[in-house]
Amino acid sequence: MMRGRGYLAFFVGISLTAWTCYFVMEEQQKLQVQAGFQRDAEKVARDTQSRLQIYFDSLHGMKGVYAVNDRIDRLHFHRYVNELKIDKRYPGFQALQFVRVVPEAQLPAFVERVKRDTSVDPKGYPDFYLHPASARSPHYIIEYTEPLKGNENAFGLDLSALPQHLKALELGRDSGEIVATGRITLVQDASGEPGFVARAPVYRNDVPLETTAQRREAIVGFVAIVFRMNTLMREVVDPALLEHLHLRIEDGGFQNGKPLDPGVDPLMYDSDGRVESHQERAELVPGLVTQTVLPVGQRNWIMKFEGRAGSRYGRSQLPVVLIGVAGFTISGLIALLLVANRRESDARHGLEFSLKELELQKNNVEEARNDLSRVVATLKQAQTNLQTSEKMASLGALVAGVAHELNTPIGNSLLTASALGDMVRDFERRLKEDGGLKRSALESHLGDARKACDIMTSSLTRAADLITSFKQVAVDQASGQRRRFRLDEVLHDTLATYAAQLRRASCSVTVDVPADLVFDSYPGSLSQVLSNLIGNALLHGFDGRDDGTLWISARREGPDLAVLQLRDNGVGMTDVVLHKIFDPFFTTKMGQGGSGLGMNIVYNIVTSVLKGTIRVESVPAEGTSVTLVLPLWLKEDVLQA
Ligand code: ADP
Ligand code: MG
Numbered sequence: 001m002m003r004g005r006g007y008l009a010f011f012v013g014i015s016l017t018a019w020t021c022y023f024v025m026e027e028q029q030k031l032q033v034q035a036g037f038q039r040d041a042e043k044v045a046r047d048t049q050s051r052l053q054i055y056f057d058s059l060h061g062m063k064g065v066y067a068v069n070d071r072i073d074r075l076h077f078h079r080y081v082n083e084l085k086i087d088k089r090y091p092g093f094q095a096l097q098f099v100r101v102v103p104e105a106q107l108p109a110f111v112e113r114v115k116r117d118t119s120v121d122p123k124g125y126p127d128f129y130l131h132p133a134s135a136r137s138p139h140y141i142i143e144y145t146e147p148l149k150g151n152e153n154a155f156g157l158d159l160s161a162l163p164q165h166l167k168a169l170e171l172g173r174d175s176g177e178i179v180a181t182g183r184i185t186l187v188q189d190a191s192g193e194p195g196f197v198a199r200a201p202v203y204r205n206d207v208p209l210e211t212t213a214q215r216r217e218a219i220v221g222f223v224a225i226v227f228r229m230n231t232l233m234r235e236v237v238d239p240a241l242l243e244h245l246h247l248r249i250e251d252g253g254f255q256n257g258k259p260l261d262p263g264v265d266p267l268m269y270d271s272d273g274r275v276e277s278h279q280e281r282a283e284l285v286p287g288l289v290t291q292t293v294l295p296v297g298q299r300n301w302i303m304k305f306e307g308r309a310g311s312r313y314g315r316s317q318l319p320v321v322l323i324g325v326a327g328f329t330i331s332g333l334i335a336l337l338l339v340a341n342r343r344e345s346d347a348r349h350g351l352e353f354s355l356k357e358l359e360l361q362k363n364n365v366e367e368a369r370n371d372l373s374r375v376v377a378t379l380k381q382a383q384t385n386l387q388t389s390e391k392m393a394s395l396g397a398l399v400a401g402v403a404h405e406l407n408t409p410i411g412n413s414l415l416t417a418s419a420l421g422d423m424v425r426d427f428e429r430r431l432k433e434d435g436g437l438k439r440s441a442l443e444s445h446l447g448d449a450r451k452a453c454d455i456m457t458s459s460l461t462r463a464a465d466l467i468t469s470f471k472q473v474a475v476d477q478a479s480g481q482r483r484r485f486r487l488d489e490v491l492h493d494t495l496a497t498y499a500a501q502l503r504r505a506s507c508s509v510t511v512d513v514p515a516d517l518v519f520d521s522y523p524g525s526l527s528q529v530l531s532n533l534i535g536n537a538l539l540h541g542f543d544g545r546d547d548g549t550l551w552i553s554a555r556r557e558g559p560d561l562a563v564l565q566l567r568d569n570g571v572g573m574t575d576v577v578l579h580k581i582f583d584p585f586f587t588t589k590m591g592q593g594g595s596g597l598g599m600n601i602v603y604n605i606v607t608s609v610l611k612g613t614i615r616v617e618s619v620p621a622e623g624t625s626v627t628l629v630l631p632l633w634l635k636e637d638v639l640q641a
Helices: 002-068 074-084 104-115 163-175 212-218 229-236 317-434 439-473 487-497 499-504 523-541 575-580 598-609 636-640
Strands: 093-102 139-146 194-203 219-228 245-254 267-270 284-296 299-308 483-486 507-512 518-521 548-557 561-568 613-619 623-631
Touching: 002 074, 002 093, 002 194, 002 219, 002 229, 002 245, 002 284, 002 299, 002 317, 074 093, 074 139, 093 104, 093 194, 104 139, 139 163, 139 219, 163 194, 163 212, 163 219, 194 212, 194 229, 194 267, 212 219, 219 229, 229 245, 229 267, 245 284, 317 439, 483 487, 487 499, 487 507, 487 523, 499 507, 518 523, 518 623, 523 548, 523 561, 523 598, 523 623, 598 613
Parallel strands: 507 548
Antiparallel strands: 093 139, 093 219, 194 219, 245 267, 245 299, 284 299, 483 518, 548 561, 561 623, 613 623
16 A cells, blocks of 8 residues: 555656756746847857948048049949958959940940050050840949959849849839848859849939939939858858757848849858858757847848757757756655555554564563562472481491491400400309419400400500591581691691602602692691591502602682692592592492591581682692682681581
């Protein structure tokens, strides 16, 4: 459903974008492009007009010369035109001419005069002739043409034979204004290029010129400028502009005359028709068209402008493309946003859901926790029970062990004692019966009695020893004295009691204990531990060895711990032995002086009296290492516990 909305948003966005693009194109067309185009067209028209004005002013100037002197001869005309330097300053000119009005009657005399005119060319113009032949009077003959070179065809041209020209001449004569011809193909060259001629009438100076009749009467001739359209327009219009603008100039006929005949070619100029412009022109922009009417020498020129596609008038693609891209992107983003929003709300729903789920789970966990704590309580109870029963069991085992151990020596003593009792009764009886006792019998009896006493003594000594050990098993904290002591001193004292045995076993002892290692603990208990460990090394480790080494080292660990290590290079232990080493009555020397209580006592003293830990490592045939980690001082609460 949201996805649908996303698509809809996208579609609407795209539609809006498309419409905006279209609108922008239209607006560009209407406002900017059209305005720019209009400006360009007007400028070209204005430039054309002002250029023509400059040319026409030179025509007025020539007319002015005639106003000073209406008998300007060929030389004067020649000099005047030379002075204008038309090739440099007015390249649009093809030629400047003077057209003489000659009535029919004066024609032969006129021709003769021209032929013999040597004012410019010393040879005169013997080949001068009138063309084409005309019977109309008066004749309008091109008498001077400057420059003559290139315009020879025009020299002697009788314009009365050419209706186009004649009409313009008569209009000029009657109005006194500058009059332009329509499109003519210049007689001067064969290029067929269109041109036109603008002429200003010249009258006699001494007569009034108010009316048409007076002007017709006073007409002398015309000064004329021959224009080549293409050259003229090249001066007016920037060629670069023609890349963007197509210009056609058509002749619209005389301002107050009839429109041109359909048969007449009105085209004066076509910017595309120029000889040198072979290059491809860009497409015309539809609708980009305007036209201006330009008055030129009593005629109307119609300037038709068309705009071309491209940078100047073409619809600029960039804004449209930018708008398109931006619109597309924005639409896409909005659509994405909508879709993402849905995802988000999905996620929110999901979140709420999982929060509920979490709450539920929490309750479950709470319940489980309660269950668990109940279980833990039960377990603790069970543990306490177990510990108690364990204690009972070990106590039972201990009692059984004690009974078993004491059984032999006490049994032996009992047996010997009863045997001794028998012997004594027997001796008594014999003493009463015989009265006299043989000396040998007495001696034998005494020997037996002494033997029995020896047996009983040794058995009871053994029993007493065992009982001493048993007393140690039940560790009595209060029995020891707590005080400050130096470890090295205690170690030294303990080693001293073993001096004889160590010497006998060829055992060397290496001690590395710093003197500043001071304990505040139970030196008696520690000494008991040390003697047990040293005794074990002698009894078990070096058993069957010729010699051995015992390393004893200690170091401080942290502010209140000491690590004490005893290591021998004796026979070592298997894993099985190592596993049972702390068990009471576990010994591998049963009947050979081992009680199996030594390590058990050590363990109990280290953990309960000295509040430390013990670790035994051993490799068979390599040796045994016992590591004790002991606190340097005991806390009060620890002591009270
Ligand atoms: P006991 O010394 O009376 O045999 P203990 O509890 O002291 O009993 O030791 C248990 C057993 O651990 C010994 O029988 C012996 O096998 C083994 N044991 C103890 N210390 C060493 C040692 N340093 N080298 C080899 N075996 C040892
Ligand atoms: Mg022992």
